[in-house]
Amino acid sequence: MSRLAKRRKELVVSMMKDGIYEAAVRVLTERGAEGLTMDRVAESAGVAKGSLYNYFRSKCELLQFIHEKTIEPARDFLAEVRAAPLPAAEKLQAVVRMWLEHFATNRGIFDFLFNDPRTREVMEDCKRSGRLEGIEQLRAFFEQGIAEGAFRPIDTQRTAEMFLGAVILTMEQQLMFNLDRPAEESAAALLDLFLNGLKPQT
Amino acid sequence: MSRLAKRRKELVVSMMKDGIYEAAVRVLTERGAEGLTMDRVAESAGVAKGSLYNYFRSKCELLQFIHEKTIEPARDFLAEVRAAPLPAAEKLQAVVRMWLEHFATNRGIFDFLFNDPRTREVMEDCKRSGRLEGIEQLRAFFEQGIAEGAFRPIDTQRTAEMFLGAVILTMEQQLMFNLDRPAEESAAALLDLFLNGLKPQT
Amino acid sequence: MSRLAKRRKELVVSMMKDGIYEAAVRVLTERGAEGLTMDRVAESAGVAKGSLYNYFRSKCELLQFIHEKTIEPARDFLAEVRAAPLPAAEKLQAVVRMWLEHFATNRGIFDFLFNDPRTREVMEDCKRSGRLEGIEQLRAFFEQGIAEGAFRPIDTQRTAEMFLGAVILTMEQQLMFNLDRPAEESAAALLDLFLNGLKPQT
Amino acid sequence: MSRLAKRRKELVVSMMKDGIYEAAVRVLTERGAEGLTMDRVAESAGVAKGSLYNYFRSKCELLQFIHEKTIEPARDFLAEVRAAPLPAAEKLQAVVRMWLEHFATNRGIFDFLFNDPRTREVMEDCKRSGRLEGIEQLRAFFEQGIAEGAFRPIDTQRTAEMFLGAVILTMEQQLMFNLDRPAEESAAALLDLFLNGLKPQT
DNA sequence: TATGAATGAGCGTTCATTCAT
DNA sequence: GATGAATGAACGCTCATTCAT
Numbered sequence: 001m002s003r004l005a006k007r008r009k010e011l012v013v014s015m016m017k018d019g020i021y022e023a024a025v026r027v028l029t030e031r032g033a034e035g036l037t038m039d040r041v042a043e044s045a046g047v048a049k050g051s052l053y054n055y056f057r058s059k060c061e062l063l064q065f066i067h068e069k070t071i072e073p074a075r076d077f078l079a080e081v082r083a084a085p086l087p088a089a090e091k092l093q094a095v096v097r098m099w100l101e102h103f104a105t106n107r108g109i110f111d112f113l114f115n116d117p118r119t120r121e122v123m124e125d126c127k128r129s130g131r132l133e134g135i136e137q138l139r140a141f142f143e144q145g146i147a148e149g150a151f152r153p154i155d156t157q158r159t160a161e162m163f164l165g166a167v168i169l170t171m172e173q174q175l176m177f178n179l180d181r182p183a184e185e186s187a188a189a190l191l192d193l194f195l196n197g198l199k200p201q202t
Numbered sequence: 203m204s205r206l207a208k209r210r211k212e213l214v215v216s217m218m219k220d221g222i223y224e225a226a227v228r229v230l231t232e233r234g235a236e237g238l239t240m241d242r243v244a245e246s247a248g249v250a251k252g253s254l255y256n257y258f259r260s261k262c263e264l265l266q267f268i269h270e271k272t273i274e275p276a277r278d279f280l281a282e283v284r285a286a287p288l289p290a291a292e293k294l295q296a297v298v299r300m301w302l303e304h305f306a307t308n309r310g311i312f313d314f315l316f317n318d319p320r321t322r323e324v325m326e327d328c329k330r331s332g333r334l335e336g337i338e339q340l341r342a343f344f345e346q347g348i349a350e351g352a353f354r355p356i357d358t359q360r361t362a363e364m365f366l367g368a369v370i371l372t373m374e375q376q377l378m379f380n381l382d383r384p385a386e387e388s389a390a391a392l393l394d395l396f397l398n399g400l401k402p403q404t
Numbered sequence: 405m406s407r408l409a410k411r412r413k414e415l416v417v418s419m420m421k422d423g424i425y426e427a428a429v430r431v432l433t434e435r436g437a438e439g440l441t442m443d444r445v446a447e448s449a450g451v452a453k454g455s456l457y458n459y460f461r462s463k464c465e466l467l468q469f470i471h472e473k474t475i476e477p478a479r480d481f482l483a484e485v486r487a488a489p490l491p492a493a494e495k496l497q498a499v500v501r502m503w504l505e506h507f508a509t510n511r512g513i514f515d516f517l518f519n520d521p522r523t524r525e526v527m528e529d530c531k532r533s534g535r536l537e538g539i540e541q542l543r544a545f546f547e548q549g550i551a552e553g554a555f556r557p558i559d560t561q562r563t564a565e566m567f568l569g570a571v572i573l574t575m576e577q578q579l580m581f582n583l584d585r586p587a588e589e590s591a592a593a594l595l596d597l598f599l600n601g602l603k604p605q606t
Numbered sequence: 607m608s609r610l611a612k613r614r615k616e617l618v619v620s621m622m623k624d625g626i627y628e629a630a631v632r633v634l635t636e637r638g639a640e641g642l643t644m645d646r647v648a649e650s651a652g653v654a655k656g657s658l659y660n661y662f663r664s665k666c667e668l669l670q671f672i673h674e675k676t677i678e679p680a681r682d683f684l685a686e687v688r689a690a691p692l693p694a695a696e697k698l699q700a701v702v703r704m705w706l707e708h709f710a711t712n713r714g715i716f717d718f719l720f721n722d723p724r725t726r727e728v729m730e731d732c733k734r735s736g737r738l739e740g741i742e743q744l745r746a747f748f749e750q751g752i753a754e755g756a757f758r759p760i761d762t763q764r765t766a767e768m769f770l771g772a773v774i775l776t777m778e779q780q781l782m783f784n785l786d787r788p789a790e791e792s793a794a795a796l797l798d799l800f801l802n803g804l805k806p807q808t
Numbered sequence: 809t810a811t812g813a814a815t816g817a818g819c820g821t822t823c824a825t826t827c828a829t
Numbered sequence: 830g831a832t833g834a835a836t837g838a839a840c841g842c843t844c845a846t847t848c849a850t
Contacts, residue, residue, distance in 0.1 A: 009812095016813090038841060048815045050843080059841060131371075142400075151400040158372070158391050159400070165371025166364035169333070173363050189360050197399030198291075198344075198353040198361070240824060250832040252826080261824060413833095420834090442820060452836045454822080463820060535775075546804075555804040562795050563804070565779050566772035573737070573771025574764070593764050601803030602748075602757040602765070644845060654811040656847080665845060 017055050017065065020045050024066050028109050033116040038062075070109055071130050074102050078137050088145030093191045095141070096167055100183035103171055110175060131168075135160045166190060219257050222247045223271050226264065230310040238314070240264075272311055273332050276304055280339050290347030295393045297343070298369055302385035305373055312377060337362045368392060421459050421469065424449050428470050432513050437520040442466075474513055475537070478506050482541050492549030497595045499545070500571055504587035507575055514579060535572075539564045570594060623661050626651050627675050630668065634714040642718070644668075676715055677736050680708055684743050694751030699797045701747070702773055706789035709777055716781060741766045772796060 023045030027036050038059055042049040056062040077098050081091050103110045113130045138160035145151035170186055173179065225247030229238050240261055244251040258264040279300050283293050305312045315332055340362035347353035369392060376383055427449030431440050442463055446453040460466040481502050485495050507514045542564035549555035574590055577583065629651030633642050644665055648655040662668040683704050687697050709716045719736055744766035751757035776792055779785065 012813090037839080039839080049841090050816065051814055053842070054813060135375075145400065149402070152398075152402050154395065154400065155391060158388075159395060161371050161375050162368035162392060162395060165367035165369070167367070168371065169363050169367025170360070172333075173337075186360070189357060190364060193356065193361060193364060193396070193399070195399050195401050196354070197395070197397050197401075198347065198356065199397050199399075200351070200354050239822085241822095244833095251824090252832055252834095253830080255825075256830065416834090441818080443818080453820090454837065455835055457821070458834060539779075549804065553806070556802075556806050558799065558804065559795060562776070562792075563799060565775050566796060566799060569771035569773070569775025570768035571771070572775065573767050576737075576771075577741075577767050590764070593761060594768060597760065597765060597768060597800070597803070599803050599805050600758075601799070601801050601805075602751065602760065603801050603803075604755070604758050643843085645843095648812090655845090656811055656813095657809080659846075660809065 013055065020047075020052060020055055020062070021066060021069055024062065025070075025109055028066075028112050033112045036112070066109070067113060067130070070113055071133070074099065075133070082137070082140060088141050088148060088150055089191060089195060091141050091144070092138075092163075092194075093187050095137075096190055097183045097187040099167060100171060100174075100186050104174065104183065110171060131164065134164050138163055163190075163194060166194070215257065218249075218253075219267065220271075222249070222254060222257060222264070223268060226268050227272075227311055230268075230314050232310070234310055235314040268311075269315060269332060272315060273335070276301065277335065284339065284342060290343045290350060290352055291393060291397060293343050293346070294340075294365075294396075295389050297339075298392055299385050299389040301369060302373060302376075302388055306376065306385060312373065333366065336366050340365055365392075365396060368396070417459065424451075424456060424459060424466070425470060425473055428466065429474075429513055432470075432516050437516045440516075470513070471517060474517055478503065479537070486541070486544060492545045492552060492554055493595060493599060495545050495548070496542070496567075496598075497591050499541075500594055501587045501591040503571060504575060504578075504590050508578065508587065514575060535568065538568050542567055567594075567598060570598070619661065622653075622657075623671065624675075626653070626658060626661060626668070627672060630672050631676075631715055634672075634718050636714070638714050639718040672715075673719060673736060676719060677739070680705065681739065688743065688746060694747045694754060694756055695797060695801060697747050697750070698744070698769075698800075699793050701743075702796055703789050703793040705773060706777060706780075706792050710780065710789060716777065737770065740770050744769055769796075769800060772800070 020041060024036065024041045026044050027040045031040065038052055039049055041062070042052050045052075052062065056065060078095055081094050081098075084091065086094075135157075139156045142151060142154070142156040142159050142163075146153050146156070167190065170190065174181055174186070222243060226238065226243045228246050229242045233242065240251055240254055243264070244254055247254075254264065258267060280297055283296050283300075286293065288296070337359070341358045344353060344356070344358040344361050344365075348355050348358070372388055372392065375381065376388070424445060428440065428445045430448050431444045435444065442456055443453055445466070446456050449456075456466065460469060482499055485498050485502075488495065490498075539561075543560045546555060546558070546560040546563050546567075550557050550560070571594065574594065578585055578590070626647060630642065630647045632650050633646045637646065644655055644658055647668070648658055651658075658668065662671060684701060687700050687704075690697070692700070741763070745762045748757060748760070748762040748765050748769075752759050752762070773796060776796065780787055780792070
């Protein structure tokens with residue numbers, strides 16, 4: 001096969017995978033993680049069930065693809081932010097805003113990524129859950145903040161967990177009730193609380 | 203049927219439901235949310251599968267009952283704390299410690315209650331997840347704190363969400379990795395962070 | 405449950421298993437070992453597919469049951485013959501005659517028992533294939549014959565293999581072409597050849 | 607199309623068929639009869655799956671071709687031996703030795719040819735299994751032996767069946783347990799038993 | 809003619825629900 | 830009311846075959 005033909009084939013495969021991905025996301029949105037069956041993905045993608053297996057060896061592999069594809073832009077942005085010459089607090093805020101924006105669109109896929117126990121099991125083998133990755137990244141920011149003297153020398157692991165938990169639940173509330181909170185505003189509220197605490201400034 | 207007979211019948215029904223509940227919790231603990239089948243619940247409860255349907259119209263209804271029943275002691279404790287003559291921060295800490303202790307015993311049921319997508323759907327129909335209630339209760343504490351002048355006048359809804367998120371994820375991490383963090387300590391860390399914030403005390 | 409009820413239940417279960425067994429044999433006969441699907445067994449037995457799983461945990465278990473049930477009477481007879489006070493040659497002849505009669509009825513099940521590679525795999529785990537069991541039993545007869553001085557001191561393992569092979573292929577030819585050879589006659593021919601050999605008596 | 611072009615085409619087709627045959631044998635060897643899928647044959651042959659259907663109308667036809675092609679050298683050798691000026695017993699021994707050697711190399715294809723139920727059905731349609739041919743050929747040897755006065759005037763059909771059965775099961779045992787019996791020795795044991803019988807020489 | 813993606817019937821298995829006893 | 834066998838739709842997955850390129 002010529003190089004050109006090969007390239008074209010790769011493109012077609014990539015497009016099919018994307019189509020299946022989108023179908024899966026639709027199913028996820030309409031029926032939840034529980035309702036994500038290969039039959040429904042196939043139907044939603046407009047292909048035969050067997051065809052899915054031309055692109056993904058198993059449902060598990062499809063799940064991993066969805067995970068990867070969804071989380072990828074977030075991860076890229078995170079790496080970018082991490083490398084940027086900004087104070088820790090600003091990095092945190094940027095990341096939170098991005099997360100809120102990124103997942104604001106779609107409740108099904110968010111649950112699937114962060115909360116579905118099946119997904120977690122599948123992912124643990126190869127990639128870690130989105131949650132674990134998020135915690136790890138956040139820790140880096142907290143450590144930077146401490147090093148800069150901007151944060152108290154708290155337990156970064158615990159802090160990262162609490163912070164991510166706060167972000168996730170904020171997102172979930174928004175998705176669950178279709179709230180209309182600008183990401184900007186939510187991020188600011190989060191940072192304000194975590195930076196300054198509840199106690200009145202003396 | 204006489205009133206007495208009626209009363210007795212109610213009692214019997216209630217006991218059966220409780221027995222089934224306990225069986226379900228056992229199954230949940232041993233096999234996870236995925237493994238919670240009517241067969242297994244029936245077997246663990248020592249009744250016939252068909253009998254479950256005399257007490258719960260469907261699996262969905264059983265799920266709702268489990269939810270309710272599990273949440274109940276937490277709710278009771280919360281009401282008690284709420285009524286107590288304590289400063290907001292102490293109330294928060296007490297509640298957090300109780301939650302951590304209450305769910306530390308049992309990973310299966312926790313996942314089931316907060317994260318299982320099947321459960322989630324079911325719950326949304328009737329009271330839109332246990333989270334809501336927790337948030338509502340927490341709001342009261344934050345409002346009290348503000349009224350007392352102990353807290354800044356922040357958005358209590360958002361704060362409650364963030365706080366609950368932090369608690370939940372802290373719990374989950376602990377359960378997921380079988381960490382050995384005393385509830386006392388975790389509660390203290392949570393309170394410290396939310397009260398004082400990340401910024402160094404000036 | 406009373407002892408009586410228990411006994412009745414056992415009987416019902418046993419009858420269902422037998423019914424399923426017969427259905428499986430029918431399918432085996434009509435469609436061969438390849439065509440033995442759970443769907444077809446269920447249909448032939450006049451029950452829903454799911455019901456099969458109330459009596460057999462898996463297809464493998466059903467296969468083992470068929471194996472056992474079919475081979476059981478042959479095994480019983482063999483044990484009886486083995487214990488009887490007869491010369492080795494007569495024992496051999498009796499067993500061969502029994503085999504030919506026992507399997508004369510049904511080609512499907514015979515193939516399934518002795519030749520189907522799938523069956524072999526399944527059986528190896530728990531029971532040995534019919535073939536192995538047959539060889540082992542035959543060896544005993546040859547050893548007896550040698551001890552009695554009626555047979556030459558040949559390699560009993562090999563001899564048992566050859567003998568069983570001869571029996572099996574004789575059976576298969578008969579089944580394959582629906583020949584009308586009396587078991588009696590076939591057994592006599594087998595014994596004559598194996599005892600006296602091809603060479604003319606000097 | 608010119609005669610030459612036709613001839614060339616035939617050659618190409620024949621070579622392709624042979625290539626596919628070899629691929630099928632490889633698959634058979636590596637994965638067993640169960641694992642012989644058109645996908646794997648195509649992959650092993652280095653052609654597209656669809657191409658297989660240019661040379662064989664169906665999997666069934668491919669199976670028949672494999673059968674034919676595998677049996678062929680044995681058949682050729684048999685014809686050769688048959689025509690040779692040797693006593694019947696020596697011919698028998700030569701053929702048995704050849705068979706044992708021919709199939710000793712390869713368990714997968716042997717099972718496939720003689721025991722796989724799928725194959726069996728296919729073969730029955732067109733030539734009722736390779737066995738028949740073997741039996742027919744063996745009969746000729748026994749008839750020769752009788753004519754020469756070297757064998758008793760036994761029923762040659764039955765004898766041929768028993769003999770073939772003995773050979774086949776001997777082979778199968780060897781393959782199933784990976785025994786290390788030289789073909790020479792096995793052939794000698796077979797002949798000794800069939801010629802001289804079990805009874806002690808008087 | 810060669811290709812290989814698309815197909816869809818079929819596989820073994822699970823499980824919430826029903827219903828005759 | 831209690832039972833548990835029967836049900837059948839649904840699941841993830843396979844693979845012989847087809848057909849547009």
